[in-house]
Every structure is written in structure tokens, then in C-alpha cells.
Amino acid sequence: MFFARARHRGDAPFLWAKHDGAWQSLSWAEVARQVAGFAKSLRQLGLEKGDRVMLVSENRPEWCIADLGIMAAGCVTVPTYVTNTERDHQHILDDSAARAVIVSTAKLAKTLMPAALRTSQAEFIIAMEPQPAVQHGQLSMHQWSDMVQGNDADIRAAEAAMAAVTRDDLACIIYTSGTGGAPRGVMQHHGAILHNADGAAEVLREDFGLDEEEVFLSFLPLSHAYEHSGGQFLPIGVGAQIYYAEGLEKLASNIEETRPTVMVVVPRLFEVLRQRMIKAVEKQGKFPNYLLNKALTIGERDYSGRKRLSDAPMRLILSRTIKPKIQGRFGGRMKAMVSGGAPLNPDIGVFFQSLGITLLQGYGQTESGPVISCNRPKAGIKMDTVGPPLKNTEVKIAEDGEILVRGPLV
Structure with missing residues (x-):
């Protein structure tokens, strides 16, 4: 591939890194x-x-x-x-x-x-x-x-x-500590990684539209299966560029500089970003705070299916004031930020959705390549779910509640 x-x-250009202050x-x-x-x-x-x-x-x-x-x-x-x-x-x-x-x-x-x-x-x-x-x-x-x-x-x-x-040959052994004890080596075959890259690419292609200018910002450790498949092999599969972030302390500036279209992230990052954004708006005075509150109120109504025609004038104001500024903080062309690795607080998802940042939640585990499912915007994002399975992936709930997964990813 x-x-x-x-x-x-x-x-x-394919791989980007910062040297002496320049990408x-x-x-x-x-x-x-x-x-x-x-x-x-x-x-x-x-x-x-x-x-x-x-x-x-x-x-x-x-x-x-x-x-x-x-x-x-x-x-x-x-x-x-x-x-x-x-x-x-x-x-x-x-x-x-x-x-x-x-x-x-x-x-x-x-x-x-x-x-x-x-x-x-x-x-x-x-x-x-x-x-x-x-x-x-x-x-x-x-x-x-x-x-x-x-x-x-x-x-x-x-x-x-x-x-x-072949797809059945071993590609990598990714060590994960799981819930305790010594790290366990999870054997991933080439087919599992290709399955994940293809399934995730379908989500991007059908729900967001892919082009040859896709840009990924790699931030999570590549030694983790999530970034390995989603932040490396997915962009390779779609012919995208990969920028390597300088670290958490410079992540906000790196996002503005590199203007990514897709990022693979964890819920904790969104929690930090939400707090920083709220504090930044608070410092700007009453009117920006008023706009933020309006955006969140309308966003929550829309998400819960109570959309109002009377909100149309305020939507127009928000689309020309606070939303472009927030989207600019994320580079201005972010198509999706995909959250995984831990459960996402639905309130945080609605918060970003209200401000024009599409936040998807996925589910998986290292043993499955690792992605099993992901929210699909076309089907309507439900922040308290992890979306439907990727293509060529079967999911069944056992009588005792255990999640069973079958497909080329396992």
C-alpha cells in the first residue's frame, strides 16, 4: 500500500517535522x-x-x-x-x-x-x-x-x-498493559491494519469527502495501536500528509500552524481544550460570553432534536462571529476529530459540535487492529454511542453482555 x-x-510532501523553528x-x-x-x-x-x-x-x-x-x-x-x-x-x-x-x-x-x-x-x-x-x-x-x-x-x-x-502474516506486536500486570504483546497481522485503514477511509470518504490535500497531525504515541493504525496507516492509505506535533505544550500552536483536516485524539485532550477555550472567551468580556452561551444553547437544542426556526438570525450572527474564531483555533479546515481510547463525556461532544467542530467517537481494542466502530455523521451523531461497526466487521452482544467481534481485523 x-x-x-x-x-x-x-x-x-509526505512527512513533516519542525527543525530550528520551521516545518x-x-x-x-x-x-x-x-x-x-x-x-x-x-x-x-x-x-x-x-x-x-x-x-x-x-x-x-x-x-x-x-x-x-x-x-x-x-x-x-x-x-x-x-x-x-x-x-x-x-x-x-x-x-x-x-x-x-x-x-x-x-x-x-x-x-x-x-x-x-x-x-x-x-x-x-x-x-x-x-x-x-x-x-x-x-x-x-x-x-x-x-x-x-x-x-x-x-x-x-x-x-x-x-x-x-500476505494479509495473514504478522506485522507488529503492540504491547498493552490492559487492566494490570505485565504488558501483553498483541499480535496484529497486516490484514488487521489494512482492514482498519480501509474502513476508516470509507467513513472519511463517504461522510466528509476525501481529496489529495488531507493533512493529519500526529500527536498520540505511535506505539499505541490507535495512532499506529489511525494516525499513520490511515493517512498512508488515503495519500495524506502527516505532521508530527512537538508535544502537548505546543499542540495548540501546532494545530493553528499545520491546519490539519483530521486528528486522532483522546477524550482527556478535549476536556483540556474546552476549559482553555471557556477561559479565553471569559477574558474577552460580556459580548463574547453571550455569543458562546447562545452557541451552546442552540447547539444543545439542535442535538436533542428541538431545532427552532426562530434561532435562524442568531445562527447567522454566530456563523460570522464566534464560530470562525473557534474553527480558526483548529486551523480552519478540520473535517473531523476522532476520539477513542476511553469513553467521551457526551456534554463535551455537544460542546464542540455546537461550535462547528465535528467530533466523532470510536470504539475498539488493540486486539482488533484496533478500531471496531465509529460514529457516522450521515447517520446522525449520537454522542453517547460509538457508532456502527466499520465495514466487513461483525459485532454481536452475548447474553452476558460481552461484546463479540468477528472479521479480518481479529
Whole structure:
């Protein structure tokens, strides 16, 4: 899927990150060369189909390149959180039997290296940022910049190799702590991720209209299945650009700068944004507060099915005053913000809907790729539901209330 999109998009921008205060991009063609080069380098190290490669990095273009390169080599990505402790790393290294580890910064390497040295399986450390190329016991250090040198011939070789990989083959092992105990490794096959990307793309295509200028802002950890499928493979599937946010403290400014059309988020973020927006309006005086209250009152009436013709004049005023300002804070072209990972307070959903920001809620779990269902605006959004299942997904409620799911995503 990725190489097909890269051929189609060519030199158009694909991955964006901020360097020295300015957004800089890598094109689809350049990313394809680096992915193919990295896949070749992994094979040259002696990695074989099915070998696990652990990935310890914050969200950045190299994360996507590493993930795709691992899969293009026929290997299995094992993403981990940058907040993991040494003990967490040790458990995941031992449990997954990873032969290679990719680490982004020297700071993250400090927590990772002691665990990697104690494991019997790991042989290679690949550093995204320059680190001393020294031998650590059984571990040999390799520099990222040396391993991503690729060309068009490497792309052809990678595509030929991928022809032998099927939807049933293992793509990644995503560790999730669940409700307690040691992190569990959830095995996701290529078919599950493709199913999720295709089903989510259908929602965007049919309910919002897709074009070739879609922009995603990646904020949630890519080591989480939700961002991995929804914030990386969904945009790849639809040929969109991906910007990598600088972090929570700069998220508001990043949204205004990058003007995303789609974002994958969690409910807690909406709660924070709502409080900030209310406080910002309060500081502006009585009239902006009056407009905000009117927008919320009308929005709540509309949502509950009590739409009034007498609200039409106020709707016009709101559409020319407070709503454009609020939408501007979200970049001015946001089609949908999709909430998952925890239940969304319906009041928060209605709040944003009242101000012209479309908020969808989805449901899933890591074991299902992870998305099972999502609200559909065309069917009428109900904020206290998680919408109908994605296409090619069967959902049944057992007699004891357990949710049963069947389809290519499981």
C-alpha cells in the first residue's frame, strides 16, 4: 500500500517535522527510498522474515520510516513507549525475543541499554541520532543515517520481496498493559491494519469527502495501536500528509500552524481544550460570553432534536462571529476529530459540535487492529454511542453482555 501511494504521489510532501523553528518535509519518493534502503540494511545485518525489531522513539518521520522498513524487510515491528522503565524494556525484549533495537535519542538509550545488555536475543542497536559506535557486549551499534541510503532499485527489490507477504502474516506486536500486570504483546497481522485503514477511509470518504490535500497531525504515541493504525496507516492509505506535533505544550500552536483536516485524539485532550477555550472567551468580556452561551444553547437544542426556526438570525450572527474564531483555533479546515481510547463525556461532544467542530467517537481494542466502530455523521451523531461497526466487521452482544467481534481485523 505504501509503495503504491509513493509511486502515485511522487515528489509531493509526505512527512513533516519542525527543525530550528520551521516545518520541513520529506517527499513520498524520498521516504520510499529510505524505507527500501532501511529494509535492505536490515537484511544485510542478517535479519530474516519474522524476526522482531523493537522501536523506541517519540513520534517523528524516522518512526514511520523505521516501521515501514522493518515490515518491508519481512520483519515484525515491536513499538514501545518512550516512558517505559528499564524493567518494562526488559520484559518486552525478553517476551518478543527482539534481535534488533532502534532507539531515537541518547536519553532514551540510557534506560534501554541496561535492559538490552541483559537480554540474550538482541544483537543490534540502531541509533537514529548520532551516538558512539561502540561494541556493547554482544550488541553492535549502527547509525541510522548509514542504514537509510536507498535508491529506486532498492524500492523495486523491496516491492518484489513484499509480494511474498500476505494479509495473514504478522506485522507488529503492540504491547498493552490492559487492566494490570505485565504488558501483553498483541499480535496484529497486516490484514488487521489494512482492514482498519480501509474502513476508516470509507467513513472519511463517504461522510466528509476525501481529496489529495488531507493533512493529519500526529500527536498520540505511535506505539499505541490507535495512532499506529489511525494516525499513520490511515493517512498512508488515503495519500495524506502527516505532521508530527512537538508535544502537548505546543499542540495548540501546532494545530493553528499545520491546519490539519483530521486528528486522532483522546477524550482527556478535549476536556483540556474546552476549559482553555471557556477561559479565553471569559477574558474577552460580556459580548463574547453571550455569543458562546447562545452557541451552546442552540447547539444543545439542535442535538436533542428541538431545532427552532426562530434561532435562524442568531445562527447567522454566530456563523460570522464566534464560530470562525473557534474553527480558526483548529486551523480552519478540520473535517473531523476522532476520539477513542476511553469513553467521551457526551456534554463535551455537544460542546464542540455546537461550535462547528465535528467530533466523532470510536470504539475498539488493540486486539482488533484496533478500531471496531465509529460514529457516522450521515447517520446522525449520537454522542453517547460509538457508532456502527466499520465495514466487513461483525459485532454481536452475548447474553452476558460481552461484546463479540468477528472479521479480518481479529
